[in-house]
Amino acid sequence: MNLPATLPLTDTASGHRLDFLLVTDMVEPGSRVLDVGCGDGALLSLLRDRKQVDGRGIEISREGVNACLAKGLPVIQGDADTDLADYPDDAFDYVILSQTIQATRQPKVVLEHLLRIGRRAIVSFPNFGHWRVRFELGIRGRMPMTENLPYSWYDTPNIHFCTIRDFVELCRDVGAQMEKAVALNAGGQPMRVTLPWWVWNLLGDQAVFLLKRR
Amino acid sequence: MLVDAAGAEQYRLFERTNVSAESMSFAPLASEPRSQVDDPSSLVMRFGADEPLMMDAGIALAPWQIAYQTYGTLNADKSNAVLICHALTGDQHVANDNPVTGKPGWWLTMVGPGRPVDTDRFFVICANVIGGCMGTTGPASINPATGQPYALDFPVVTVPDMVRAQAALIDRLGIEKLFCVVGGSMGGMQVLQWAVSYPDRVFSALPIATAARHSAQNIAFHEVGRQAVMADPEWRGGRYLTEGTRPSKGLAVARMGAHITYLSEVALHRKFGRNFQDRAAPTFSFDADFQIESYLRYQGISFVERFDANSYLYVTRAMDYFDIAAEHGGSLAKAFKGTPTRFCVISFTSDWLFPTSDSRAIVHALNAAAASVAFVEVESDKGHDAFLLEEPEMFAAARGFIDAAARARGIA
Numbered sequence: 067m068n069l070p071a072t073l074p075l076t077d078t079a080s081g082h083r084l085d086f087l088l089v090t091d092m093v094e095p096g097s098r099v100l101d102v103g104c105g106d107g108a109l110l111s112l113l114r115d116r117k118q119v120d121g122r123g124i125e126i127s128r129e130g131v132n133a134c135l136a137k138g139l140p141v142i143q144g145d146a147d148t149d150l151a152d153y154p155d156d157a158f159d160y161v162i163l164s165q166t167i168q169a170t171r172q173p174k175v176v177l178e179h180l181l182r183i184g185r186r187a188i189v190s191f192p193n194f195g196h197w198r199v200r201f202e203l204g205i206r207g208r209m210p211m212t213e214n215l216p217y218s219w220y221d222t223p224n225i226h227f228c229t230i231r232d233f234v235e236l237c238r239d240v241g242a243q244m245e246k247a248v249a250l251n252a253g254g255q256p257m258r259v260t261l262p263w264w265v266w267n268l269l270g271d272q273a274v275f276l277l278k279r280r
Numbered sequence: 281m282l283v284d285a286a287g288a289e290q291y292r293l294f295e296r297t298n299v300s301a302e303s304m305s306f307a308p309l310a311s312e313p314r315s316q317v318d319d320p321s322s323l324v325m326r327f328g329a330d331e332p333l334m335m336d337a338g339i340a341l342a343p344w345q346i347a348y349q350t351y352g353t354l355n356a357d358k359s360n361a362v363l364i365c366h367a368l369t370g371d372q373h374v375a376n377d378n379p380v381t382g383k384p385g386w387w388l389t390m391v392g393p394g395r396p397v398d399t400d401r402f403f404v405i406c407a408n409v410i411g412g413c414m415g416t417t418g419p420a421s422i423n424p425a426t427g428q429p430y431a432l433d434f435p436v437v438t439v440p441d442m443v444r445a446q447a448a449l450i451d452r453l454g455i456e457k458l459f460c461v462v463g464g465s466m467g468g469m470q471v472l473q474w475a476v477s478y479p480d481r482v483f484s485a486l487p488i489a490t491a492a493r494h495s496a497q498n499i500a501f502h503e504v505g506r507q508a509v510m511a512d513p514e515w516r517g518g519r520y521l522t523e524g525t526r527p528s529k530g531l532a533v534a535r536m537g538a539h540i541t542y543l544s545e546v547a548l549h550r551k552f553g554r555n556f557q558d559r560a561a562p563t564f565s566f567d568a569d570f571q572i573e574s575y576l577r578y579q580g581i582s583f584v585e586r587f588d589a590n591s592y593l594y595v596t597r598a599m600d601y602f603d604i605a606a607e608h609g610g611s612l613a614k615a616f617k618g619t620p621t622r623f624c625v626i627s628f629t630s631d632w633l634f635p636t637s638d639s640r641a642i643v644h645a646l647n648a649a650a651a652s653v654a655f656v657e658v659e660s661d662k663g664h665d666a667f668l669l670e671e672p673e674m675f676a677a678a679r680g681f682i683d684a685a686a687r688a689r690g691i692a
Contacts, residue, residue, distance in 0.1 A: 098650075122652075131656050132676050138684030140622065142643055142655040152644045 084254040085190050085274060086112055089162060092188055092246060092276045093117050097159035100124070100184065102146045102176075103166030107134035114139070122158070124149060147171045150179035158184040165272075167191050168224040178240050181279045186245070190274040193249070195229030195267040230267045237277060246276035306528040306581060317588070318422065320347040320408070320415025321379040322372050325449050333410065333417075333445055339435035343424065346449050347415025348372050348407035351391070352399040354455070360691050361455045362397055363446065364406040365463030365470035368538075368595055369587055371414040374406040375399065380414075380586045389670055390462075396678040397462060401691065405453070409470075410445040411437035411595050413588035420521060420588040432518040437594050439466070439602045443473045447481070457481050459689055460682060464488035464667035465634065466595070469602050472642065475621045476604055484685040486678060488626045489667040491638035492612050492645070493603035498633060501541055502596040505534030509589050518590055531589045532580030539579045544630040544663030548572060605645075612645035622652040622688075624681035626667075626674055629657060633664040654681060 076083050086109045093099060095117045101110050104123030107130070113119045123141035125131050134141035142149070146163070147170050161184030163176070168191055170176045180187035192215065193199075202210035209219040217224065228236070230249060237244055249257045249270030257266060266273070324347045327333065332342035349372045354361060364374050364387065371378070375385040375392050391397040391404055408416035411434070419434040426433075450458065461482050463471045468490025475485045494502075509515055512530025516523045540548075552572040556562070559569065568574040608615040623646055627639035636657050646653040656677040660666040667674065 122647075128656060128659070128673060131654070132673070132680055135624065135654055135656070135677055135680030136684065137680075138688060140652040140654045142647075142653065143657050144655070152640075152647065154648050157647070157650065 082112055083108070085164070085250065085272060088248055088250070088256070088274050089113075089164060089188050089190060090116055092274070093119060093160055095119075098122075098157075100153070100158045100161045102150065102161060102163045102180070103169070104134065104139075104141055104164075105130050107137045107139045107141060109162070109164055110134070110139050110141075111137055146176055150176060150183065153179070153183045155182055156185060160184050160186050160188055162188045164188075164190050165192065168227050170226060173226045173228070174236060174240060177236065177242070181240065181242055181277065185278070187242070187277040188274065189233075189277065190272060191228065191233065192272050193230050193267065193270045194227040195231060196252075196271055197268050198252075200268075230270055230273045231263060233273065233275065234263070237275070241280045242277040243280045244275060245278050248274045250274070306526075306532075306584060316380060316414050317418070317420045320372075322347050322349045322408075322415060324348070324415055325452050327448065331448075333441070333448065335410075335435050335441045335444075336438040337435040337441075341410075341417065341435065344410070344417040344445075345415070346407050346410070346417070346445050347412075348405060348449060349374065349376065350406075351375050351404040352402050354403040354453075355691070358455050359457070359459060359689055360402045360686075361450070361453075361458050362402045362404045362460045362462060363450070363458050363474070364391060364397070364404060365442075365446075365461065365467035365474075366406060366409065367463070367465035367467045368599065369583070369592070370467070371412065372406045372408045373414075375404070378586075381582075387668065389668070390675070390678065396675050396682055397460075398682075401686070402459065405450070407446055407449055409437075409442040409466075409595065409598075411442070411591060411598060413591040416445070418588070419518070419590035419594055429519075429521040431521065431590055434590070434594065436601075437598045439469045439473050439598050440477060442598065443470050443477055446470070446474075447478060450481070457483055459691065460484045460486060460685060462486040462488075462678075463490075465490055465664065466599050468634075469494075469599065472604060473602075475619060475623070476608075476615045479619045479621060482621045483689055484622045484624070484681070486624050486626070486681065487639075487642065488674070488678075489628055489631050489634045489639075489664055490642075491602075491634050492605060492615075492642050494599050494601075495638070498541075499600045501538065501633075502600055505538050506593050506596060508533040508537065509593060512589075515589065518593075520589065526584070527589045528584040531584045531587070531592060532577075534592060535583040536576040536580040539576060541633045542663060542665045544632065544661055546630060546661040547663055550661075551575075612641065613648035616646055616649035616651055619646075619649060619651045622685060624654040624656070624677065626655075626677055627657050628660045628662070628664070628666040628671075628674075630661045631664045631666065 099119045099121045101123045104125050110121040124144045131143045161180040167173050199210045249266040250272050252271045326345045329342045332340035333344050374387045393400045408414040411418045413420045419430045423430040461471045461474045468487035471485050471487040475482050509530040512527035514525040515527035555571045557571045557574040562569050604615045605612040625639050627636040643655045658673045
């Protein structure tokens with residue numbers, strides 16, 4: 067059984083993905099931004115148009131890079147796991163890792179690079195602690211699949227899923243300060259900040275973190 | 281260009297070529313190459329005794345001339361000029377029939393109406409490099425001091441010299457800033473040098489299948505080629521033009537060796553394998569039994585019909601000396617510091633002469649310099665020559681980059 071679509075939800079008025087809009091809200095206008103795993107450049111375009119950022123990208127697929135080139139976005143064909151090491155310290159105001167950390171081979175190393183290269187890092191990821199995932203695994207005994215993460219366990223690029231709690235702990239381990247954290251429910255709406263972590267971890271469909279080096 | 285003018289064309293030509301004579305025989309040379317040196321059939325800009333070209337070797341070269349072609353129309357605010365930089369043995373005939381070989385322009389796939397470098401929108405300039413033999417001053421040109429060809433009296437040329445000569449041409453054409461500088465291989469080296477030497481005159485740069493410095497292995501290949509030329513007794517210490525000889529065998533061998541480096545093992549195997557040339561079994565001789573031998577012999581023979589041996593020495597030397605970082609305290613990033621140019625770097629997976637790692641080194645330096653840089657590694661099994669051939673992914677990347685840059689520059 068496939069779970070109902072959770073990602074990416076789009077804002078019906080603007081046509082932009084809700085998690086992209088959330089990320090865009092976190093970025094100061096006119097800043098320098100590196101989007102790691104930028105895909106076809108949709109988020110970078112949004113940031114350029116709405117926040118006038120000086121945006122750069124890294125994308126592993128040639129199709130993605132070509133789509134970015136056509137949009138006039140300076141994007142490098144590369145791999146987050148290997149190429150971030152080549153970027154100098156403090157090169158960007160923000161380094162964004164949007165729905166990509168679960169596909170990296172070394173999430174912790176990647177996160178450390180984000181915090182080294184950028185003054186701030188913005189990380190969004192699907193929450194593997196969501197109750198439906200738990201239901202699939204705990205009750206049905208199957209690896210969860212959704213329409214937007216439609217991969218079987220044996221051919222998925224997503225090799226390092228985590229829950230919101232797991233990610234919070236990783237942030238502690240790498241010495242990242244959480245400046246902002248937002249969980250989105252299955253409707254793509256931000257959940258109330260006053261809710262305790264365990265509620266987020268259970269009902270949050272995805273999370274977006276704004277991090278700073280401590 | 282590392283491949284012959286119209287390298288792709290020659291690649292196809294192979295089917296119709298059969299060079300199986302026991303030794304390679306050379307047709308008497310037509311006078312055409314000679315006349316192109318002195319009086320090129322392209323446009324030519326002449327610089328007098330009072331306008332010397334200051335060369336890295338410490339020589340002020342004067343008088344001198346640069347032969348070039350243009351395509352398209354320069355717009356009113358002169359913002360749509362694209363400079364194409366040719367590779368090792370290329371020339372200015374990028375998009376028209378070559379006057380020596382009669383073959384189509386060497387980069388028709390990239391440059392022309394509706395192509396990524398669209399001659400309907402851009403004013404495209406391509407000039408023969410200094411040290412070349414197609415009309416720009418080089419070792420085959422007449423030394424005014426002696427009335428004889430310069431030969432080895434010509435100062436050793438560098439890539440910065442080539443770019444300085446192009447800049448003098450661009451000045452004369454009244455163009456302050458180039459919209460884009462494009463080139464592959466040695467042409468890509470010139471693109472990088474342009475961005476370093478004249479950062480404010482290059483709006484966008486498209487270096488393809490190139491490097492910021494020539495590797496030891498590549499210098500080694502060049503040295504073998506030069507030694508082949510110089511070992512030919514007809515070379516006469518470089519004075520063959522004066523003495524009426526021609527080091528055809530040496531130059532052909534140099535070309536054969538170099539040509540192997542422009543291809544890939546996979547492409548060679550697919551094209552030729554171990555196939556015999558017009559025979560069913562080996563002849564137990566040193567005839568060109570194998571197709572690949574016949575193909576290389578053809579490449580060598582056709583090359584000497586259009587290229588000057590001393591020019592070959594000079595342009596290979598220019599590539600050998602190329603090392604941008606060395607002139608900036610060993611730091612490539614420093615060379616690009618503060619560059620306003622937007623870059624798009626392209627490499628090919630099977631290019632072992634200028635491997636992707638060379639392009640990545642450029643990209644890393646540009647990143648460290650906070651430059652605007654895009655990078656694409658095109659999947660191809662055609663080796664270094666891929667940049668001259670039909671490579672849709674390269675065209676897509678180049679088109680996307682150039683079109684976006686044109687929008688940013690306000691070119692319709």
